[in-house]
Every structure is written in structure tokens, then in C-alpha cells.
Amino acid sequence: MKKFITIIVALLSIHSASAWSKAIHAGIAAIADANLTEQTKESIRQAFDGRNIVYYAHWMYDMADTKGYEQTKNWRSVAIAKNNKPLKSKKVASHSEDVVRRAQGLDALAAAIRAIESGTLTKEQLADNIRYIVTIVGDLHCPTHYIFVDNLPQRKMHYFYNDKKQSYVGYWENGSIAGTFPWKSNEYVHQLNRKSPEQIAQITKGSVTSWVISNAAAYREIYTLLKDGQKFNQKSYRLWQNTIYPISTEQAAVAGYRIAAILNGLFDSNVANVKIK
Amino acid sequence: MKKLFTLLLFAVLSSYCAMAWDNRGHSTIAYIAERHLTPRAKANIESYIGGRSIVYYAAWMDYNRSTPPFDITRDWHVDYWTDAHRTDENGNPQPPCSVSQIKRIVSEMGDFRTLSDSLVNVNIKFLVHLVGDMHCPVHIDFPTSRPMKVTMDKKTVKVHAMWDAHVLNSKHNGTSPMQLAEEFDIFSDEQIAKIQLGTPDDWHIENVAISEKVIQMIPKSKKITYDNYLNEAIKYAEDRITVAGYRLASILNSIFDK
Numbered sequence: 323m324k325k326f327i328t329i330i331v332a333l334l335s336i337h338s339a340s341a342w343s344k345a346i347h348a349g350i351a352a353i354a355d356a357n358l359t360e361q362t363k364e365s366i367r368q369a370f371d372g373r374n375i376v377y378y379a380h381w382m383y384d385m386a387d388t389k390g391y392e393q394t395k396n397w398r399s400v401a402i403a404k405n406n407k408p409l410k411s412k413k414v415a416s417h418s419e420d421v422v423r424r425a426q427g428l429d430a431l432a433a434a435i436r437a438i439e440s441g442t443l444t445k446e447q448l449a450d451n452i453r454y455i456v457t458i459v460g461d462l463h464c465p466t467h468y469i470f471v472d473n474l475p476q477r478k479m480h481y482f483y484n485d486k487k488q489s490y491v492g493y494w495e496n497g498s499i500a501g502t503f504p505w506k507s508n509e510y511v512h513q514l515n516r517k518s519p520e521q522i523a524q525i526t527k528g529s530v531t532s533w534v535i536s537n538a539a540a541y542r543e544i545y546t547l548l549k550d551g552q553k554f555n556q557k558s559y560r561l562w563q564n565t566i567y568p569i570s571t572e573q574a575a576v577a578g579y580r581i582a583a584i585l586n587g588l589f590d591s592n593v594a595n596v597k598i599k
Numbered sequence: 600m601k602k603l604f605t606l607l608l609f610a611v612l613s614s615y616c617a618m619a620w621d622n623r624g625h626s627t628i629a630y631i632a633e634r635h636l637t638p639r640a641k642a643n644i645e646s647y648i649g650g651r652s653i654v655y656y657a658a659w660m661d662y663n664r665s666t667p668p669f670d671i672t673r674d675w676h677v678d679y680w681t682d683a684h685r686t687d688e689n690g691n692p693q694p695p696c697s698v699s700q701i702k703r704i705v706s707e708m709g710d711f712r713t714l715s716d717s718l719v720n721v722n723i724k725f726l727v728h729l730v731g732d733m734h735c736p737v738h739i740d741f742p743t744s745r746p747m748k749v750t751m752d753k754k755t756v757k758v759h760a761m762w763d764a765h766v767l768n769s770k771h772n773g774t775s776p777m778q779l780a781e782e783f784d785i786f787s788d789e790q791i792a793k794i795q796l797g798t799p800d801d802w803h804i805e806n807v808a809i810s811e812k813v814i815q816m817i818p819k820s821k822k823i824t825y826d827n828y829l830n831e832a833i834k835y836a837e838d839r840i841t842v843a844g845y846r847l848a849s850i851l852n853s854i855f856d857k
Contacts, residue, residue: 502662504623506775509654516650557665564662 341398342464343496344380346574349510350460351379353578356511357522358585365589369449375456375581376507382457396423397430397458399467406538408531409471421477425469428534431458432598435530438588439595456581462534463577465541465569466491476545482553490548498570501563514575525576526583529597533580544569620735621764623776624840625657628731630780631844632851635791640855643711647719653727653851654776660728672725675700676732677740678803696740697733701726701799701850708854726850733803734843736835737762739810747814751823758817766836769829783841794842795849802846809835 341347355375358366366375383398385391401409401422408428409417417423434454437443443451461467470476479490499505505513517525528536547565554562580596587595620628633641633653644653660676663669678696695703704722711719732738737759747758751765771779786794797805813835818827 502622502658504626504776506777509775509777512777513652513655516652560662561666564666 341380341383341495342460343500344383345506346496346499346510347379347383347457347460348376348507349499349505349514350463350574350577350581351376351456352507352511353515353575354456354581354585356515357579357582359590359593361591362582362586362589362593366452366585369445369452375452375585378453379456379460379507381453394430394454396426397454398427398461399425399469400427400462400534400538401425401469401471402534402538404470404472406535406542408534408538417471419471419474421474422469422471427458427462427467428531430454431462431530434458435584435588435596435598452585455584459581459584460577463537463573463580464494465537465544465573466494468538468541470538470542473545476550479545479548479550481548481551483559484555485553493566494544494570497563498566499574502567503571510574510578514571515578517575517579522579525579526596529599530584531599620731620840621768622658622661623771623774623779624735624764624767624836625661625728625731626654626776627779627783627840628734628844628847629654629657629727630776631784631841632727632730632847634780634784635845635848635852637852637856639857640852643855644723644851647716648723653723656724657727657731657776659724672700675725675729677738678733678806679740697729697738698799698803701729701733704729705799705850705854711854723851727847730847730850731840731843733799734806734839734846735762736806736810736813736839739807741810741814744810744814747817747821749817749821749823758814761823762813762832762836766829766832767840769825770833779840780844783837784844786841786845791845794845802842806839809839 342350355363358375363374367373370378382391382394386395399421401414401417403409409422409425411426411429414422414426414429431454434451437451438448438455466477477491481488481490481493493501503509503513548562552562583593584596586593629652636644645651648656660669660672664673664676675695675697678698704725708714708719708722711722714722737744744758748755749758749761750756751761756765774782813832816828816831817823823829
């Protein structure tokens with residue numbers, strides 16, 4: 323019985339370690355929502371029967387075990403080659419490692435954008451694709467959602483806090499922000515939605531693929547912030563966390579601005595589309 | 600033996616100094632303060648802290664108390680119960696405390712534009728935190744209450760730790776600081792002006808009385824329940840947090856609304 327419970331706990335840990343937490347996704351979506359134009363907001367309200375994107379920020383995860391949505395489990399991360407470019411789709415599909423084969427986030431995002439651009443979707447399909455964009459773009463700004471194929475072992479990096487083994491990837495999913503700030507979604511907006519229009523223009527410049535490439539180069543660095551197996555006590559853990567939260571909060575803000583840029587491009591005729599490549 | 604004693608003493612001091620209001624408490628104070636900053640003060644402050652809200656830095660002092668050069672701030676979070684006790688039994692000055700640091704910083708910031716940006720930046724972070732700490736009842740350093748422990752939910756904790764987080768969170772765990780600020784910030788302008796009257800020394804005297812009260816309220820059994828302690832203690836915690844927020848706004852406005 324004890325063994326069974328241990329296995330269940332382990333499985334749950336793996337599942338929950340596979341995404342930004344619900345609160346972070348909601349926070350990112352709230353930043354995006356605050357940067358949507360009125361025209362975009364209205365289109366989304368219609369697609370969502372009055373709801374906003376914050377309500378559905380984590381929906382793709384909630385639906386992952388529902389028939390017809392199982393494939394979304396492969397849309398949460400992106401496989402990255404040694405040169406920091408996204409790995410070609412064929413190489414992703416044929417890779418020997420499951421974690422790489424499942425890293426189809428960029429293709430899924432591109433498909434969702436193209437589907438909306440086509441203008442041929444039913445209301446339900448449109449709503450689904452908006453929700454995919456919100457979640458996937460959020461995930462593509464979580465450093466541990468980048469699967470660096472030339473260094474897969476780093477995904478198993480861990481540390482000990484008060485002698486308890488913890489996953490580094492797992493830490494990024496939630497503790498990287500929640501370990502410092504007890505924020506709800508409106509606080510993400512209040513605290514992080516503070517960039518000037520010029521800064522936002524800079525952040526949202528380029529294509530979706532160029533964002534992934536520049537993120538990849540930056541995100542490689544997070545694996546230098548921890549020595550595998552590093553041991554922390556309360557004091558050293560706090561100091562270490564001080565090196566992480568400025569990065570994670572900044573990425574949450576960037577993700578929010580970029581979601582808004584994509585959605586505004588798709589739904590507001592006065593805003594240019596964000597290109598995929 | 601001497602080594603063991605030193606280690607034990609260090610352990611006691613470390614656990615004593617390691618806490619303050621938790622992030623939820625400090626952030627709530629900062630949110631309340633932010634709601635009462637004048638537009639000019641708010642703009643001036645944010646220009647020195649990279650465009651961020653003061654709330655972002657509400658617990659910054661706690662997060663950096665072990666990092667040089669800020670390890671010198673380690674003892675700034677608490678205060679002594681009377682001026683007479685700001686020296687030890689041999690007449691040596693105790694480490695600088697929250698009230699003396701607040702007074703020093705306010706004085707130093709009199710003409711903040713003549714100071715370096717980095718000094719103003721760090722002084723804002725200090726004030727945002729220390730005004731909160733000086734209103735936390737257990738941040739008055741009574742030697743009698745310092746080692747006192749209580750039992751809550753079958754766990755034994757120091758009174759200090761109970762007050763830093765457990766009291767507030769016993770009712771408000773899961774509520775965001777922004778929401779707490781909205782719930783607590785319900786006073787009229789006249790009431791707020793009255794709360795803001797006085798100096799940090801006056802506020803300290805008031806807090807000493809409240810500290811004594813919340814210590815006396817602890818049941819003799821030291822077993823804390825909602826009925827015998829928390830329901831009443833929560834009111835004090837909410838009051839102290841709200842009052843601290845208004846007074847922080849008052850201090851920051853006095854410095855930066857010019």
C-alpha cells in the first residue's frame with residue numbers, strides 16, 4: 323500500500339512538474355489581457371461566451387486527458403538544437419528520446435496561429451486555438467520547457483533543500499516565482515506590467531521563431547545557476563532563489579506581452595500579425 | 600563546552616533574527632501604503648526602483664539579510680522595549696534597531712535628490728520593510744517573550760514565528776496581499792490622518808503596549824487555538840498591518856512629495 327502511494331505521489335509530481343503552475347499561467351494571461359486592444363478583447367469575448375483569456379490560461383492542461391485533446395500533452399515544450407534553433411519537425415518526431423519527441427510546442431503554436439488566420443474555424447475551434455496560443459506561448463517562456471537535445475541529462479538536475487531531494491525543472495515550474503511572491507493574477511499585472519510602449523515594442527519585435535531562438539540562447543544559462551546535487555539550508559536556499567526570481571518574473575512579463583502581440587495581430591485589423599518565421 | 604555554548608547561542612540568535620512578517624504581511628503593508636501615496640511621491644519613488652512597485656521590494660530586506668553588504672542589516676528588524684534597553688547590561692550599545700534606522704534614513708533622505716541613486720534605491724527598500732517590522736508586535740525584543748514557545752496544530756513554534764506568519768495566515772492564507780489591502784484599507788481620511796500623527800518613537804511606544812498585550816493574551820497552557828487566542832490575535836495583526844501601511848505612506852509622502 324505504502325509503495326502504491328509512493329508511486330502515485332511520484333506520478334503526480336511528474337505531472338505537476340510539467341508546466342508553469344496554474345497561478346503563473348493565469349498571471350501571464352492577465353498581463354496579456356491587460357495589453358489587448360478593445361477590438362481583440364471583444365473578438366475573444368465572443369469566442370469565449372463572455373469569458374477572458376485568464377479564465378482559460380491553464381485550460382490546455384486541464385483538458386489533456388480528455389478524448390480529442392490528448393495530443394496537447396506534446397505541445398508544452400520545444401526541442402532545441404545545439405545552435406539554439408528549433409529542431410526540425412522530422413527530427414523531433416524520429417528522436418530516440420521521448421522527452422524530445424514530445425517537444426512539439428512551436429509547431430503546435432504555428433498551427434494554432436495559421437488556423438485562426440485561415441478564418442475558416444467554427445466558433446468552438448476558434449476558442450480552442452486561442453486557448454492553445456495562451457498556454458503554449460506561456461510555456462515557451464519557461465526556461466525548462468526548452469529541451470536542449472545536446473544536453474538532455476541536465477533535465478535530471480536536482481538539489482537538496484533541508485536534505486530533501488528536489489527537481490530543478492520542478493522548481494522552475496512554480497517555486498521560481500511562488501517561492502518568493504504570493505501573487506494572484508491581478509498582482510502579476512500590478513507588479514510586472516510596467517514596461518513602456520518602447521520596451522514592449524522591443525520585446526514583441528520579430529517572429530515567433532526568433533523569440534524561441536533568442537529565448538533558447540538565454541535559457542541555456544539557467545543550468546549554470548545550480549550545481550547538480552547542490553545542498554541548501556534555509557539561508558543558502560534564499561540566496562540562491564534571489565538569483566532566480568528576477569529571471570522568472572521577467573519571463574512571465576515577456577510571455578504576457580507576446581501573447582497580446584499575437585492575439586492583437588490576429589483579431590485587430592489595425593495591428594500587424596506576428597509572423598511565425 | 601565553550602564551543603557548544605557559542606553554537607547554541609548562535610542557533611538561538613539565528614532563529615530569532617530569521618523571521619519578520621512574512622511576504623504576505625509585508626506586501627499587504629506596502630500595498631496599503633501604495634494606495635495612499637501621492638501621485639508625485641509614487642512617481643518619484645518608482646523612478647528610483649526601476650519602475651517597479653514598492654510592493655515588489657516589501658520583503659527584499661529579509662531575502663538579502665545574509666548577503667554582503669546587506670548582512671549588516673541583520674539586526675535592524677527588531678527593536679528594544681525602552682530606550683534604556685538600547686544598551687546591554689554593560690552599557691554597550693545594542694545593535695542598531697528598526698526605529699533608529701527609520702529615523703536615520705528619514706533624516707538622510709531629507710533632500711533625496713542630492714543622494715546617489717543607489718543610496719535612495721536601497722533606502723526605499725529599507726523603509727518599506729522596516730516600517731512594517733516595527734509594527735509587528737513580536738519585533739519588540741522582550742527578553743521574557745523571546746524564547747517563549749507555543750503549540751499550534753500539534754506543532755511547537757516560537758511565539759515570534761507564530762506572529763510573523765501563522766497568526767495572519769490562520770485566517771488569510773490563500774488571500775493575496777492585494778486583496779488583503781483592499782479588505783483592510785477601509786478607514787476614512789480623518790481616521791487615517793489620526794493614525795499617521797506622531798513620530799516613529801511615538802509609534803514604537805504604542806507598539807510596545809500592544810506587544811505586551813498580545814504576549815499576556817497567550818494562554819498559560821501555551822496551547823493556541825482559535826478560541827483561546829487566534830480569533831483575538833488576528834484582529835491585532837490586521838490592525839498592525841493596516842496602521843503600518845498608513846504610516847509607511849506618510850513617511851514616503853513626506854520624503855518624496857516634493
